[in-house]
Amino acid sequence: MRELQLDLDPTLGRRAALEAAIRGAIRDGRLTRGTVVPSTRALAADLGCSRATVVAAYDQLVAEGFLLAEQGRSTRVAAVHAPETPARDHNPLGPTFDHDFRPGEPDPSSFPRREWLRSLRRVMSDAPDDVFGYADPRGHLALRSALADHLGRTRSVVAHPSAVQVVPGFVAGLAFLGELFVRHGRGRIAVEDPMLFFHRDVLRVVGVEIVPVAVDDDGLRTDLLEGLEVDAVLVCAAHQYPLGGALAPERRTRLVEWAETTDTWIIEDDYDGEFRYDRRPVGALQALAPDRVVHCGTASKTLGAGLRLAWLTVPPRLRSRVGRTVHLRAGVPSVDQLALADLIERGALDRHVRNVRARYARRRTQLRSGLADVPWLDLSSHEAGLHLTARLTEPALDETSIIAAAATASIGLLGLEPHYAEATTVRERGLVLGVSRIPEHRFATGLDRLLAVLHSLG
Amino acid sequence: MRELQLDLDPTLGRRAALEAAIRGAIRDGRLTRGTVVPSTRALAADLGCSRATVVAAYDQLVAEGFLLAEQGRSTRVAAVHAPETPARDHNPLGPTFDHDFRPGEPDPSSFPRREWLRSLRRVMSDAPDDVFGYADPRGHLALRSALADHLGRTRSVVAHPSAVQVVPGFVAGLAFLGELFVRHGRGRIAVEDPMLFFHRDVLRVVGVEIVPVAVDDDGLRTDLLEGLEVDAVLVCAAHQYPLGGALAPERRTRLVEWAETTDTWIIEDDYDGEFRYDRRPVGALQALAPDRVVHCGTASKTLGAGLRLAWLTVPPRLRSRVGRTVHLRAGVPSVDQLALADLIERGALDRHVRNVRARYARRRTQLRSGLADVPWLDLSSHEAGLHLTARLTEPALDETSIIAAAATASIGLLGLEPHYAEATTVRERGLVLGVSRIPEHRFATGLDRLLAVLHSLG
Numbered sequence: 001m002r003e004l005q006l007d008l009d010p011t012l013g014r015r016a017a018l019e020a021a022i023r024g025a026i027r028d029g030r031l032t033r034g035t036v037v038p039s040t041r042a043l044a045a046d047l048g049c050s051r052a053t054v055v056a057a058y059d060q061l062v063a064e065g066f067l068l069a070e071q072g073r074s075t076r077v078a079a080v081h082a083p084e085t086p087a088r089d090h091n092p093l094g095p096t097f098d099h100d101f102r103p104g105e106p107d108p109s110s111f112p113r114r115e116w117l118r119s120l121r122r123v124m125s126d127a128p129d130d131v132f133g134y135a136d137p138r139g140h141l142a143l144r145s146a147l148a149d150h151l152g153r154t155r156s157v158v159a160h161p162s163a164v165q166v167v168p169g170f171v172a173g174l175a176f177l178g179e180l181f182v183r184h185g186r187g188r189i190a191v192e193d194p195m196l197f198f199h200r201d202v203l204r205v206v207g208v209e210i211v212p213v214a215v216d217d218d219g220l221r222t223d224l225l226e227g228l229e230v231d232a233v234l235v236c237a238a239h240q241y242p243l244g245g246a247l248a249p250e251r252r253t254r255l256v257e258w259a260e261t262t263d264t265w266i267i268e269d270d271y272d273g274e275f276r277y278d279r280r281p282v283g284a285l286q287a288l289a290p291d292r293v294v295h296c297g298t299a300s301k302t303l304g305a306g307l308r309l310a311w312l313t314v315p316p317r318l319r320s321r322v323g324r325t326v327h328l329r330a331g332v333p334s335v336d337q338l339a340l341a342d343l344i345e346r347g348a349l350d351r352h353v354r355n356v357r358a359r360y361a362r363r364r365t366q367l368r369s370g371l372a373d374v375p376w377l378d379l380s381s382h383e384a385g386l387h388l389t390a391r392l393t394e395p396a397l398d399e400t401s402i403i404a405a406a407a408t409a410s411i412g413l414l415g416l417e418p419h420y421a422e423a424t425t426v427r428e429r430g431l432v433l434g435v436s437r438i439p440e441h442r443f444a445t446g447l448d449r450l451l452a453v454l455h456s457l458g
Numbered sequence: 459m460r461e462l463q464l465d466l467d468p469t470l471g472r473r474a475a476l477e478a479a480i481r482g483a484i485r486d487g488r489l490t491r492g493t494v495v496p497s498t499r500a501l502a503a504d505l506g507c508s509r510a511t512v513v514a515a516y517d518q519l520v521a522e523g524f525l526l527a528e529q530g531r532s533t534r535v536a537a538v539h540a541p542e543t544p545a546r547d548h549n550p551l552g553p554t555f556d557h558d559f560r561p562g563e564p565d566p567s568s569f570p571r572r573e574w575l576r577s578l579r580r581v582m583s584d585a586p587d588d589v590f591g592y593a594d595p596r597g598h599l600a601l602r603s604a605l606a607d608h609l610g611r612t613r614s615v616v617a618h619p620s621a622v623q624v625v626p627g628f629v630a631g632l633a634f635l636g637e638l639f640v641r642h643g644r645g646r647i648a649v650e651d652p653m654l655f656f657h658r659d660v661l662r663v664v665g666v667e668i669v670p671v672a673v674d675d676d677g678l679r680t681d682l683l684e685g686l687e688v689d690a691v692l693v694c695a696a697h698q699y700p701l702g703g704a705l706a707p708e709r710r711t712r713l714v715e716w717a718e719t720t721d722t723w724i725i726e727d728d729y730d731g732e733f734r735y736d737r738r739p740v741g742a743l744q745a746l747a748p749d750r751v752v753h754c755g756t757a758s759k760t761l762g763a764g765l766r767l768a769w770l771t772v773p774p775r776l777r778s779r780v781g782r783t784v785h786l787r788a789g790v791p792s793v794d795q796l797a798l799a800d801l802i803e804r805g806a807l808d809r810h811v812r813n814v815r816a817r818y819a820r821r822r823t824q825l826r827s828g829l830a831d832v833p834w835l836d837l838s839s840h841e842a843g844l845h846l847t848a849r850l851t852e853p854a855l856d857e858t859s860i861i862a863a864a865a866t867a868s869i870g871l872l873g874l875e876p877h878y879a880e881a882t883t884v885r886e887r888g889l890v891l892g893v894s895r896i897p898e899h900r901f902a903t904g905l906d907r908l909l910a911v912l913h914s915l916g
Binding site for chain 1: 481485518520521522523524526527528536537538539562563566567569571574575578579582583587588589590591592593614616626627629630633656659660663704707708710711714715718738740741743745746747748749750761762763764765766767783786787788789790791792793794897
């Protein structure tokens, strides 16, 4: 020990510095297991400090398990397992692009910072103390009430505050529902094919068996549902993702009747029901059968995914099970919930949606007219949502090479093919083009660059 | 239809009011399935509005599936499934008390509102736009860096930002770890007996088989670990819950060596490591074996559970699996993460912990001296955490009757027995008394009332 250099950190107190130095020496292998440390008297003399300081430091290191002090034996170094060198930090969200035409997110620069901060300020000054404690796992009553009213008004959802379950994002809600059906049902859920691949992954992670059902321009092919033996069907009724169609009226009726007859639940992913440009949004499917449909809404497309705020409207028979699953697992910060309730009640959410809807409508028009000149792309005609789907009509071109060419110009694109279930043989090829993600002041430039790349390929 | 009273809401536009009235009539059964609705011309004449208004309303209701319009047939009412009457709203958090001596939460009135709001304000004005979008599922780098430093400083945890995983509460983190071992291991986790019953429930919900291991005043009985064949052991090393002991130094060493030899993970629930009153907190077990221990910390005991902010420090070999599980499921709002990072970096969290620690130390002393006069209670001697454990030494008394007597005086108490695993036959009886939950200005009164109830029982 006398040869061991103990560098004492001068910014710490004497005792803390001594402890840190010994811990460091043990961890980096300079002091190995079983080594007898000097007596407290000797070390105190060496370091020029009081013996009490060394005794206190040794006591602490014994309590922490770095040193062993057994009766009748000298104090010595215990076994300590040094950590591996940490890996380099990487970004698990994948590549970023100067101009990102991938769908799925609103323009983050459009987030209503001032309005949100105003709501936060109100909550922090007005909310009772109990918002800082454990909360009702269904969500704060103030938010559930605001959402019940908001959903009825904007989406025709039939909701009572006791039906609303706040969740930290749609994906968390989907996972909870999947778990519930794995535990209490057959563990099989019918899904649209194509659909957002990420949602398939989430369902599989919680043990769900996926049953893909084909989609056409009128949404889910309800004629294919007979005999499926599933617990639930996951459907985007207002605006199918990625193909873009709304579920046709007669299919809505048929879907609900099939679900009633077979006692199957409908999970309505109403992710972007607020965004329709040619007419008022079609009301939620849930309104046709509130006891049969779990309606799922989210703040991720209207405000931002960073808020981690979404909500389910749950039929009575499922409520206690959903509540119990969520109670044991999740939770959304109460302050954020109350801020959203305030934003809704002040009308600020409605105003924000109107503003961004007008902006996205302009962008869609610009994108549509730009792409009209690309002869090998066939645009979907649906006037809804935050994306356009363009089918590839030129057999010589493939998605991968288009996406790669765009990436070299730092343009982000997403292909249609990955949205199909693995076993599906007939896959349309194309691009799913998001209009929302790019900051407003860069959209025109981004579109020019995108068109330049596409024209260079034709 | 002429007899049907359609009450048009005067606060809505003509068309919206007509749609709402027809939806309502269908939903409450006044308009039944198959009923032919009047022609648009007739209804327009009846209502004194333009025919275009009625056409638009019918179109909307057809799109939503309330009405059916098939070629060559009159428009009629589709099948709509009316909702059940909503159940009365109830509070799933259970009873509330005027004076709540149950453990598990800090005093919500102590939440540092001004400091938190200051941090929120900074984040909302300074943070780049991307905090409002999808985020790194491990947590924001700013918070992971602040936590790595904070944990090293306050708990001797060996942490690099890339090791830190932010989770929405400890329970969510525990569930993720449980899921991971169910999917990739034997699905068996050793736990302390007694322990917080809620955590057993959470592990079972995700499919884990619980293997209880007895605890004494020196913490987990590490001599009982041989041959357990588990994926992990969940341990409160700094302050066992509910019994209160710290894991003895030689058991720390033994636990780590057993884990290394058997390739078992250690999950260290360091829920209240910041609260030690007789000496400086014992450093985390994780420091002895950073590649073997998942260290779990939380803001729930220092700030408030309403924040839903906790963190895991994950060994390298587990990191990608934990990251993937969380990526597909959860997420913590970025603004809250950055606010906590700011609170830590400004030193405001440390200041807050020092303040409440002094307050809880006073309360513990008052509770301890008050309970000294209750002859049938034997207090644990541990000077740590937010609770005291008192064993029942009088065979004629039982937990249930004490808790019931307290409840009639609106005093909340928690018994020791429910903390034992179901199959455990030797259970100590007693009370787990929290000192933190009651607001400061009411603690003295609460303590007087509690003592009055206890003395009335002797």
